[in-house]
Every structure is written in C-alpha cells, then in structure tokens.
Amino acid sequence: MASVLNVSAYLFTQIDDPATLRPALRERAVAARLKGTIILAEEGINLFLAGAAADVRGFLDDLRADERFAALTAKESWSAEQPFARMLVKHKREIIRMDRPTVRPGAGRAPAVAPETLRRWLDQGHDDAGREVVVLDTRNAFEVDYGTFEGALDWRIDRFTQFPAAAEEHGAQLAGKTVVSFCTGGIRCEKAAIHLRESGIDAYQLDGGILGYFAHAGAAHFRGDCFVFDGRESLTPALTPALTPALTPAPAAHGERCEQ
Incomplete structure (x- = not known):
C-alpha cells in the first residue's frame, strides 16, 4: 500500500538569510520525521520531501506561514516505502545551477x-x-x-x-x-x-x-x-513508481541531488 507522501516544490523568492534559515528548516524537518533534500539560495527554495502525509503537509503549511514562501505549491505522488535515506538541507548559490546571473x-x-x-x-x-x-x-x-x-x-x-x-x-x-x-x-x-x-x-x-x-x-x-x-x-504517467529497471545508472546517489 502506498502510504508515503512524496512532494516536490520550488519557489523563486528573495531569501536574504539562507545560511541562517538552513539549520532551522532542518530541525523542523527532522522533528516532522521527514527525509529528502531542501536547497536554499538567495534566489529561492527547492525541495523534495517524503514522509507521512500529515507530517509533510504540516511542514509545508508551516513553511507557507512565512510570507516569503506563501505562494509555494507542491506536486504530490505516493510510494510504499521512504525513497530518501536522510534529511539534507543545503545552502547554495542557486537553487538550480545555470551560471547565468542575468536569469532571475x-x-x-x-x-x-x-x-x-x-x-x-x-x-x-x-x-x-x-x-x-x-x-x-x-x-x-x-x-x-x-x-x-x-x-x-x-x-x-x-x-x-x-x-x-x-x-x-x-x-x-x-x-x-x-x-x-x-x-x-x-x-x-x-x-x-x-x-x-x-x-x-x-x-x-x-x-x-x-x-x-x-x-x-x-x-x-x-x-x-x-x-x-x-x-x-x-x-509512470500515473505518478506511481515504474517497475522497469534503470536504463543507465544515475550519476549521483539517490537523495543527494534536488533537480526538477
């Protein structure tokens, strides 16, 4: 039975203190028994999280209480098992690296x-x-x-x-x-x-x-x-885990990258 809620979300929004916000978000995510990856940068937030539905949605609701993240929307899917090994919160220069500072x-x-x-x-x-x-x-x-x-x-x-x-x-x-x-x-x-x-x-x-x-x-x-x-x-297009094996191995360990 698929009982683990998986969410992906991102928002381009000005964050002046990503380094300060990082430990606070990790503490809240760990307290909510979530696993996954959150990336913070001055340009915004990017996240993949998984856990019990009430815990995941509660974490997102708390996040949206911060006016910087009020517009955050999440895409949901389900799995039978926790797909992440741990909870990572990272501070980076961009939430998705392009190396084009004019693209804002x-x-x-x-x-x-x-x-x-x-x-x-x-x-x-x-x-x-x-x-x-x-x-x-x-x-x-x-x-x-x-x-x-x-x-x-x-x-x-x-x-x-x-x-x-x-x-x-x-x-x-x-x-x-x-x-x-x-x-x-x-x-x-x-x-x-x-x-x-x-x-x-x-x-x-x-x-x-x-x-x-x-x-x-x-x-x-x-x-x-x-x-x-x-x-x-x-x-799959039904948003369920595919049963077919990988065509090629992923270039990084699962849970270490956060791309959407």
Missing part, C-alpha cells in the same frame, strides 16, 4: 503554458495562432532516456549549466516557432525559457513540468517514464 525568475517569470493547453496544442499539431509548436527537453541526457514527449528536441546535455551553450548552438531550430521548454517539475524549464526569450526566441515554460503534466493531462504524447532523483528512480 524572481524578477519576472517567462510565460507559462498549462498542461491542458500543451496537450491541446499537441493534439491539434499547432498552437492557437497556427504556429508550429516545439517541445524542448531541458533535462540531462540520461533523464531523457527514461522518457520524454514525442518529437521533443533533446540536445544531449550532461548538466544544466550546458544549456545556454546548447541553445546558442541549436537556436536556429527554434526560430519562428512556439517553443515550450519542459523538465521534471518546472524549475529548470523556468530558467531555460527566460534565457531563450532573452535570446529572441518565443519561448514558454511548461507549468509544473512533466510531473504537473502527468497530474493534469495524463500520458498523452509522452513516451516512457519520468526520472526522479530519489529511490523510486522513475515515475
């Missing part, structure tokens, strides 16, 4: 496309203005190999910091088209869409990423499973 989602998001809208666009073969739609996978190559959208562009990057260079190299593929960038839970494609728009590309982010698409649009136009950075390894 907290100062203004790129336009987002709802999962239902993307499904309709893919059903009809164009956006509502009749333009060609390109779905762009911003994840690492080994993640893409678990599953992706039909016909998605995959630039075979090994880490997200390579995305800007790949965009410069392959930008001609995107010119004159409606580009929807996507990732696991939304954080990487949010930064990617901003970077692309700064380069003159008509780019949008998939709101909620693949996990949000699974929750609201199901499996339509997606082939395979979605890799996640925890002990479940990958999720």
Whole structure:
C-alpha cells in the first residue's frame, strides 16, 4: 500500500538569510520525521520531501506561514516505502545551477503554458495562432532516456549549466516557432525559457513540468517514464513508481541531488 507522501516544490523568492534559515528548516524537518533534500539560495527554495502525509503537509503549511514562501505549491505522488535515506538541507548559490546571473525568475517569470493547453496544442499539431509548436527537453541526457514527449528536441546535455551553450548552438531550430521548454517539475524549464526569450526566441515554460503534466493531462504524447532523483528512480504517467529497471545508472546517489 502506498502510504508515503512524496512532494516536490520550488519557489523563486528573495531569501536574504539562507545560511541562517538552513539549520532551522532542518530541525523542523527532522522533528516532522521527514527525509529528502531542501536547497536554499538567495534566489529561492527547492525541495523534495517524503514522509507521512500529515507530517509533510504540516511542514509545508508551516513553511507557507512565512510570507516569503506563501505562494509555494507542491506536486504530490505516493510510494510504499521512504525513497530518501536522510534529511539534507543545503545552502547554495542557486537553487538550480545555470551560471547565468542575468536569469532571475524572481524578477519576472517567462510565460507559462498549462498542461491542458500543451496537450491541446499537441493534439491539434499547432498552437492557437497556427504556429508550429516545439517541445524542448531541458533535462540531462540520461533523464531523457527514461522518457520524454514525442518529437521533443533533446540536445544531449550532461548538466544544466550546458544549456545556454546548447541553445546558442541549436537556436536556429527554434526560430519562428512556439517553443515550450519542459523538465521534471518546472524549475529548470523556468530558467531555460527566460534565457531563450532573452535570446529572441518565443519561448514558454511548461507549468509544473512533466510531473504537473502527468497530474493534469495524463500520458498523452509522452513516451516512457519520468526520472526522479530519489529511490523510486522513475515515475509512470500515473505518478506511481515504474517497475522497469534503470536504463543507465544515475550519476549521483539517490537523495543527494534536488533537480526538477
């Protein structure tokens, strides 16, 4: 029986004291018997947590009581076992590393496309203005190999910091088209869409990423499973752990990374 609630969430919001906040959040998470990873930076918060439903939701409610995190929303899935080995809270320069200081989602998001809208666009073969739609996978190559959208562009990057260079190299593929960038839970494609728009590309982010698409649009136009950075390894479009073995080993131990 799936009794462990897993949540992924992130929010770009100004945090002036991430180093001070880190031990306080860890203490609260441990007291709530949670495991997973929280990353804090001046630009915001990024987290994957798992535990009893009441404990996880209570922790998030307490977090939202801080006005900096009031807008935090979480994507939920379930597992029969705890997928994390421990509780980590880290202070980093970015909550998802891109090494592009001008890309600041907290100062203004790129336009987002709802999962239902993307499904309709893919059903009809164009956006509502009749333009060609390109779905762009911003994840690492080994993640893409678990599953992706039909016909998605995959630039075979090994880490997200390579995305800007790949965009410069392959930008001609995107010119004159409606580009929807996507990732696991939304954080990487949010930064990617901003970077692309700064380069003159008509780019949008998939709101909620693949996990949000699974929750609201199901499996339509997606082939395979979605890799996640925890002990479940990958999720099906039903948001349940996949039963198929890994195609390739993850490049870091489960629970050590927090990418969405």
